[in-house]
Amino acid sequence: MKPFTAIFWLLFSLAANANAKVNVVTSTTDLASIARMIGGDNVDVTSIARGTADPHFVEVLPSYMVRVQKAKVYLKLGMDIDRWAAPIIDGSRNGKLVVVDCSQNIAPLEVPTGKIDASMGDVHPHGNPHYWLDPDNGAIIASTIADALTGVDPAHAAAYAANLASFKSQLETHKAAWQQKSEAIRGIKIVTYHNSWPYFARAFGVEVEDFVEPLPGIEPTPSHTAHVIELIKTHQIQIIGVEPYFSMRTPETIARESGAKVVQLPPSVDGAPGAQDYFSLFDVIIDRLAAAR
Ligand SMILES: [Zn+2]
Incomplete structure (x- = not known):
């Protein structure tokens, strides 16, 4: 060359x-x-x-x-x-x-x-x-x-x-806006399907009281479901949050028996319409919780 x-x-x-x-x-x-x-x-x-x-x-x-x-x-x-x-x-x-x-x-x-x-x-x-x-x-x-x-x-x-x-x-x-918006959900008690939310709960003042799963990664059982229904009634829990990849069947049974509302909560970007990036994800989660209470 x-x-x-x-x-x-x-x-x-x-x-x-x-x-x-x-x-x-x-x-x-x-x-x-x-x-x-x-x-x-x-x-x-x-x-x-x-x-x-x-x-x-x-x-x-x-x-x-x-x-x-x-x-x-x-x-x-x-x-x-x-x-x-x-x-x-x-x-x-x-x-x-x-x-x-x-x-x-x-x-x-x-x-x-x-x-x-x-x-x-x-x-x-x-x-x-x-x-x-x-x-x-x-x-x-x-x-x-x-x-x-x-x-x-x-x-x-x-x-x-x-x-x-x-x-x-x-x-x-965004955090300033989320803090303001999350006033509407501060202190609320919820049940979620899986233990996906401790970091979110700490950041926004939400109390996760129990899970639809009896143990992480384990399918719901009738006895645990009965326990969750009782807990929701005695603790006045308003919301059952369900990640998009779980069946709605048990959460809907619990809602029917307890009076709480089922809400699909996306833990990830693209997990729901509008949650197209890391920032809008938090907007969608907070908005869905606020709308359900
Ligand atoms: Zn997990």
């Missing part, structure tokens, strides 16, 4: 690299939404799980492995909720993949003390993994993602830093 041609190809490949988007695959839509806001035009982001899917259980498909094979970064929730990501990542045989655990800087709630065994249901040893449902944790996730993108794509470090700052300031604006 002539020197001129060599230099041309060098410059050409540098330019092509600078323009190539960072291919990011995430476990869930919430991580994808935050990654899009931090990555902006420099990333291409897709989520494995859909917003209406149960994040604990995702079928491992070869097409997911193919997607991860082409990715530069994988963002997982961690805390054992997306254990299904491991066989997808292994199956992708992508030796250069940067796997980022987005729970790394989160202060977990409900870390079990003592020994965990099967009789406790699907209890997570590192604590409750539904941490993205506190907006303050959203800021921590955003910082983790900004660090990861800067690590694999230092040429756009300034853009990622600017997008992170913008995310945090938008989050503060």
Whole structure:
């Protein structure tokens, strides 16, 4: 190759690299939404799980492995909720993949003390993994993602830093609006299908008194259902919140017997109409709770 041609190809490949988007695959839509806001035009982001899917259980498909094979970064929730990501990542045989655990800087709630065994249901040893449902944790996730993108794509470090700052300031604006709006639900007592809401409850002053599931990941039983009906009556609980991936049958039975209202609550982006990104997700959850009381 002539020197001129060599230099041309060098410059050409540098330019092509600078323009190539960072291919990011995430476990869930919430991580994808935050990654899009931090990555902006420099990333291409897709989520494995859909917003209406149960994040604990995702079928491992070869097409997911193919997607991860082409990715530069994988963002997982961690805390054992997306254990299904491991066989997808292994199956992708992508030796250069940067796997980022987005729970790394989160202060977990409900870390079990003592020994965990099967009789406790699907209890997570590192604590409750539904941490993205506190907006303050959203800021921590955003910082983790900004660090990861800067690590694999230092040429756009300034853009990622600017997008992170913008995310945090938008989050503060939204938080002020959510706090005002959530006055309508502050202090309300609810029952939810699964234990998905402790971070949300802490952030917005909602009291989750019990679950339709007798234990995490265990189907409702007649005796536990009877117990929940009694609890709703004696504690004047108004709302039964149901994640979109659970059957409405038992919640509707409980509602009929107790007088509480069933409300579908999306825990993830794209889990309901209007919840198209990480910010609007909180609007939809708060609005649905406020409308039901
Ligand atoms: Zn869970």
